[in-house]
Amino acid sequence: MGSAGWGFGAAFLGSAVESVEALTIVLAVGVTRGWRAPLQGTVAALIVLAAVVLSLGQLLTTRVPQPVLRAVIGGLVLLFGLRWLHKAILRSAGLVALSDENARFAKTVQGAGMAARLAGVDWPGFAVAFKGVFLEGLEVAFIVFAVAASTGQLGVAGLGGLAAAVTVATLGVVLRRPLTRVPENTIKHAVGVLLASLGTFWAGEGFGVHWPLDVVSLLVLVLLFLGADRLSIALLRAPARSRAVSKAA
């Protein structure tokens, strides 16, 4: 499988979660306001996003030395991964509500509907879709660039991101409703572990760490973060279980 497989997997999983969120927003606006404004907003967001990604990506890859780029991107990917992992752990332990695409859908519908009534023009639908697609797209672009910066395989990472976006969009068109069946929190655990591992790996490379057997070291990092993930959930569930037992007694 090698680093190409890791790169594709990380880019695909990360991009899939973000694509689901963007799709939910576009669907919610489309259902309430008709499809024209959100589709225009989506296209405009994709154009702006492409311009930002192309200009910044080109600048980053040609002007910044590779070790510095790896250290900085590794650090950012690590922060990104730790944030996801933290949320997923608290959700799995039952301390924070599971991310609910239906609730997000309803909230967006309500917001878009109210804005439409207040403004009387089509801009709210456009703006909500634009903002949703742009921000989620920025996360997809970041994941793809981060993967590409380390593996040097922009094609593979881009393919992973693109495959995720196309898969999610196709599912969205077929299902025509929020993708509630996608187990988002499970994916967030996997992506959090992968991104934290990749971020640590790349930051280490940027600092001059010589990882033995490249991918094998990455696997050790994955196991380490997976262990931390499982241990955290077990530690958080234990007091709740003992409270339930003492209450029953």
Add this chain to the structure above:
Amino acid sequence: MLRRLRSAATEVLGLFVTDWLSALLALAILAGGWALTRAVSGAAPGFAMAAALALLVVGEAVLRGRRLSAARVSDPD
């Protein structure tokens, strides 16, 4: 205009940071890892850095989780 720019910057920053303390701790661990690579060669600094980050994940989740649990117990509704 300035307010919109600030709001956009906050949203982009929010992609990476939700809790400043834990983000700063993670960055401090990275800085420690970098300092260690100046003194020790090989993979040891990298794995030490990873172990510290994994501990940070556990510690942060347990502390936050206990705070949330305590808040729930004191206010069951």
